[in-house]
Amino acid sequence: MPVPAPVLHPDFNVLRLSHVELGVTDLAASRRFYVDTLGLQVTHEDDAVIYLRAMEERGHHCIILRQEDAAAAHALSFKVFEDADLDRAAAWFKARDLATAWVDRPWQGRTLAAVDPWGTPLEFYAKMARLAPIHQQYRLYHGVKPLRIDHFNCFSPDVDAAVAFWNDMGFRVTEYTEDEASKRVWAAWMHRKGGVHDMALTNGLGPRLHHTAFWVPTPLNIIDLLDLMATTGYVGNIERGPGRHGISNAFFLYIRDPDGHRIEIYCSDYQTVDPDLEPIRWDLTDTQRQTLWGAPAPKSWFEEGSLFKGVTPRQSTLTAAPIIAPY
């Protein structure tokens, strides 16, 4: 098997993905997309930045939108189990000669900034301001009724190496795509919190953020969002789907925000808490890998992604390609 055995006792305990900050070029336009259309809830906003949470989250933010001159992704943030994990994390990165820094982040406790070997900005914290539950304030639900952030997916120029890196951090592979010819991993889905993934890695020019995903109650909420977007000026922002993924078995939709940042709406994958869960292998040539129902993804889905601010991506050395739609 080309994916490493899980590290069951990692040096520090990452609990789950937490949030991402996106640089956006028109904050008002982004607000219409994320708040009015998707239905995320504002927890703070001023002229420069909007903090959002989803309906069942009690942490202060799962996405931060910041007005900037150019669209870009900032750090991918993760919540660790307890404060001491932050020091253990700092040591872990230092042992790998990877830069770290302690940074101040509003509504968060001690926060460790770090980078992976390809320059991807990562942040870790243990404590964030907790808010009162709103999951039973049903008058607030609208748009796609987003319940929580679910995962990140990043382009990687060396997925095998990236899987090894995240695996050492305790992320466990649930499913992966192998290029039969080269015996290399083309993409992998890795989790901490008990779903199919907190982080996925896809072969390509990277590091770049491929998408951020939000969990919704049922496929019908995704259909509702499509109807809403199609009749409120967002029909061009619908990129791929709806469909059932082969990998993860989730029901999905990919959309693009006004700056092109890709958002996945996602539901109904499966529980993965067993440490002896066997990863599921898919062949890169399997047409049902991307979409169980057979439809290929469009070129844009394979080629476009958000740059991490200040990070220059590199070409992948793996040139194998999946089936791509002719448009």
Next chain:
Amino acid sequence: MPVPAPVLHPDFNVLRLSHVELGVTDLAASRRFYVDTLGLQVTHEDDAVIYLRAMEERGHHCIILRQEDAAAAHALSFKVFEDADLDRAAAWFKARDLATAWVDRPWQGRTLAAVDPWGTPLEFYAKMARLAPIHQQYRLYHGVKPLRIDHFNCFSPDVDAAVAFWNDMGFRVTEYTEDEASKRVWAAWMHRKGGVHDMALTNGLGPRLHHTAFWVPTPLNIIDLLDLMATTGYVGNIERGPGRHGISNAFFLYIRDPDGHRIEIYCSDYQTVDPDLEPIRWDLTDTQRQTLWGAPAPKSWFEEGSLFKGVTPRQSTLTAAPIIAPY
């Protein structure tokens, strides 16, 4: 407006579409598709033919599958309000110099066979054997849980003339697509029973049967069917969808049976019983006409259809074309 005013007091009273007979080349394969996969109920079968009904239907059949050497569509059948309508129908066709004949059809009363001006075989009857209700025998529901036949859609070489013909029969236009340049109707949706259509006409090499549609309870049943087909050897039979039609506002999926006969799974259009319902016009270049969410239909969807047995189709004189996907 390029569509004619409705004929509110037609010469005879067509109640609704009723059923279609399809010639199939491998009856066992067709049974696996229509019975095991779609979930239609067998009301009669022998070595040569299978009669099926959907879950809420009390008439004996909505589709007849007949073993033949070549795949073909036979007559499109309609139920009229009462027996005397059959004689009025016969007179109406004769007044237009269109051939008619009284034919024997098992489980049906008097049945009138006729043709439209392009040779499309049509049949009309008032009485069919009635069966006990099964709509509350929930153990029988499976597959896509088909509730009833909903409509036919045919390619027509002259949609304007075909609309005039069906309009004279009392079919009322609910929505239509116009080619702005030629001011001709490219497609039209016409009803008798109070939904968006019993019969649709689409510009193209015709007459050919484009598809037969079945009504299901909710979009989730269509997702269930996709999952089932994708994992039971039918992934190649999924042609288009799922999606929301612009026209009709229905949620849809197009699939192909083992002989290539196209079936639409359809739900959630709207009630059209008002005789003063204003038809909705769509422009042929409107990309949301086919699919509200913007995805174009594939070439096969525009080009392929079932021949009516023994009927040679003609090219359409209207060459305007909608947006077609590049595959």
Next chain:
Amino acid sequence: MPVPAPVLHPDFNVLRLSHVELGVTDLAASRRFYVDTLGLQVTHEDDAVIYLRAMEERGHHCIILRQEDAAAAHALSFKVFEDADLDRAAAWFKARDLATAWVDRPWQGRTLAAVDPWGTPLEFYAKMARLAPIHQQYRLYHGVKPLRIDHFNCFSPDVDAAVAFWNDMGFRVTEYTEDEASKRVWAAWMHRKGGVHDMALTNGLGPRLHHTAFWVPTPLNIIDLLDLMATTGYVGNIERGPGRHGISNAFFLYIRDPDGHRIEIYCSDYQTVDPDLEPIRWDLTDTQRQTLWGAPAPKSWFEEGSLFKGVTPRQSTLTAAPIIAPY
């Protein structure tokens, strides 16, 4: 069979139920219920009255809320096929010595007011102001996403006689409940437009309006409404359900407006356009008649209803009673 044969060629052609006017004691409170909570769309409002339509309706109103000193139901209104049907209707009522009058109703053409033999106020019209479609303006959908008015249900002191009356008007029985002992009909469901009913009659102190029903897309919309009502101060307005009716096979919820007028939210009954559709008989003692899943309806559901303004109801002579919940 204790229900009469359908009158297939009635003296005048009622197309469908159309709307009801309700006297309400706090128009602002009623607006919060019908508009903010249910999601009906305002087509006109002033200090005295609010006109509403549902999402797929093109007629100007399906419900009228009028500020009054006491809650009451006004006329039940029906749309006829064409203007001449109004004169035929007037003659039909006069032939039965039932009072009629031509009345002015805003946004309606000629309108005939009449009464049934028990004093129930009825109105008939052929033309109502038509509005532009909004069924694809998905940003307007909220609450329970009501698509159209579906039916009325009235208490009747003599259901057998009432069925005969409505049957003469061309309403056809689809299902009915019989009291085995007396061989009398305890309740009946009768339609014109091709669903299970435009009008239902239930044994009891009458005439009174039992409820007005709205059609919604799927059972999930009803669950959404329950969640919304339960968390916005309306938990006490939830009376019965959700559940599956035995009769009609529809998924339902009964709620009460701020004045106690009962509204049913309803979906997924079946198509009944066939004139030879055999009515389904239920026994009054069948516990699955009311709710297929077995739960009995509460006392209030059997006992409470809206008075028609100025009409004194009479006790029913049929004292047989169904299973009622002990609360």
Next chain:
Amino acid sequence: MPVPAPVLHPDFNVLRLSHVELGVTDLAASRRFYVDTLGLQVTHEDDAVIYLRAMEERGHHCIILRQEDAAAAHALSFKVFEDADLDRAAAWFKARDLATAWVDRPWQGRTLAAVDPWGTPLEFYAKMARLAPIHQQYRLYHGVKPLRIDHFNCFSPDVDAAVAFWNDMGFRVTEYTEDEASKRVWAAWMHRKGGVHDMALTNGLGPRLHHTAFWVPTPLNIIDLLDLMATTGYVGNIERGPGRHGISNAFFLYIRDPDGHRIEIYCSDYQTVDPDLEPIRWDLTDTQRQTLWGAPAPKSWFEEGSLFKGVTPRQSTLTAAPIIAPY
């Protein structure tokens, strides 16, 4: 707050609930219920016992049905993170003077049997035979489409003490019901795997097993099961629901198996992996605690439960009672 602070570093690591064994008096009848009706998959069966798994589970069994002379519940079983946790668990129980034993269980590795202070039989294991995934074999899905076992709920004669016991084992309280007068906990929901609960404790004659719950994809699957049960002889086995819980916010249905063992069908609670998740308090008198929509639970739901084989339950000392339906 009357619930204890979570133990973030418990002596041993319970991963999740795993399975329960039920003694049943007619194995064939139980098979019809669990396999034919609910849709669980048989992984082993002989004349004496049936092992079942749900659709997304890869472990060999989540429920074991054993033919016995009298209905009873056997041990509640839990999967621990790794083999060494079993020894740590044994030590933990011994330190509390609670009986333990190493037992042989087919398809399981080392298995520790233990009891809680009230005699509830518990079992722990780290390894179970793993089976190939079937979650994408959609032809196998039927009934309620059960995806996985979700939780146990037990009557307890001393919920405060039981919460302390499970809390020490690392189970974290997500929601609880307090009796305002006595300041005692009336019920509590406690988790290990990241949902609202693996184990709930309810005040009453105990220990007894109140119910075992299975997770399903959407509320519509629960409606499908109700329709199926209502028309296949199981209408009397429907006990409570469908509804939305106030506590947990889950959509639910309670049914009884042929021996009266209670099964909950459950979906759409929320993610609870954060160790700093604040428990939600409910007052015992809150009518929306049980069902957000206000309907009280029936007496049977509060009074009836499965005895653990050979264990005599005791009365609770807390006599406070919630709102109970008058039937």
